[in-house]
Amino acid sequence: MVNKKYVIIAIVIIAIVAIIAGFSLAQPAEAGSINGAVTKDCSGTPWFVGKEKGFFDKYNVTLVDKGDIPYAQQPAALTSGELNVYDGHPNALINLIKSGVKVKAVAVTGAEPINGSVEEEHMHWLVKEGSPLKSAKDIETFSKENNRKVKVGVLATGVCADIETNAWLRKNNISTDTIEYVVLPDNQQEQALLQGSIDIATLHPPFFAKAEKDSNETKDASKKLRILTTSTEAFGAAAGLSFAVVNEDFIKSDPDTVANFIKAFKDADRWSNENRQEAGEITSKNIDLPYTANVHWYSPSGAFDAEVDGYIQEWIDAMVADGLLKKGEFEPKDLYTTEFKDTWQTNLPNQ
Incomplete structure (x- = not known):
């Protein structure tokens, strides 16, 4: 016959263990660590370079790679807390904010x-x-x-x-x-x-570098490609603009890690600009391309x-013109925080 006293003690112990376990799971990530999606595409270069060249180590940032989450799914992963940081364009950030997600851009990453x-x-x-497509009008x-x-x-x-x-189509009066x-x-x-x-x-x-390389090297006319337009021609100097976007809860809970991450990520960005050949080699190795890849600016x-x-x-x-926003619904300063301005290097030429 089981002693009731021991049954009660066992139940209490189980309850305490469950509470402790639940408390542990609810705690934020260990200070100094940041969850990122290191995908095998154009967004991967700063992550690959930051890791291989020691920039994350330099600033004591532990990168927790959450895997090859498709780019289109990364905003949802940021929303759920699976990711702490997301590298996205202004429209992606606006869509997150419109959906009620509390996020802010903390630094400019991509540029044209x-x-x-x-x-x-x-x-x-x-x-x-x-x-037959040689210009927007041909569409x-x-x-x-x-x-x-x-x-x-x-x-x-x-x-x-x-x-x-x-x-680009509107610019050329094409519906x-x-x-x-x-x-x-x-x-x-x-x-x-x-x-x-x-x-x-x-x-x-x-991938455009790969496609153009394939085209240049083939003798098969049916596999030849050409450039119809480019981002600068289509959208101007704003085309490549992207941000490091961070969940506001993570900013509040671990601002030091956010600051150190920005320093590491921007060091990787600058190194990639200055060492495009090697940055391409590092990228191609990580995304399984058989030759040196091109990288963003x-x-x-x-x-x-x-x-x-x-x-x-x-x-x-552009979002207003597409019917995605009302005029005046957002202004630029709604998208970012200047809390981490000390991590920016404003004495450098932005080119």
């Missing part, structure tokens, strides 16, 4: 080069060499003659690829009703373009200033 280098631009729009003609919309590959909707395509977006990861768009599943590929580095300073506010406003205006 102002040195005229096409290979450093944020995106290339590619078509087959024999395509309307193509749509009428083929009695269908022009199919444009994008890695997701609500990102740079679609908002900048829409802006966005002439196109249809087909969601495909960048690494699948080259093949889809060659097979005719899409008419236009919208690619980031290193990054803001040297990381600072939010009047110029960046102007670029943010261009993204806001």
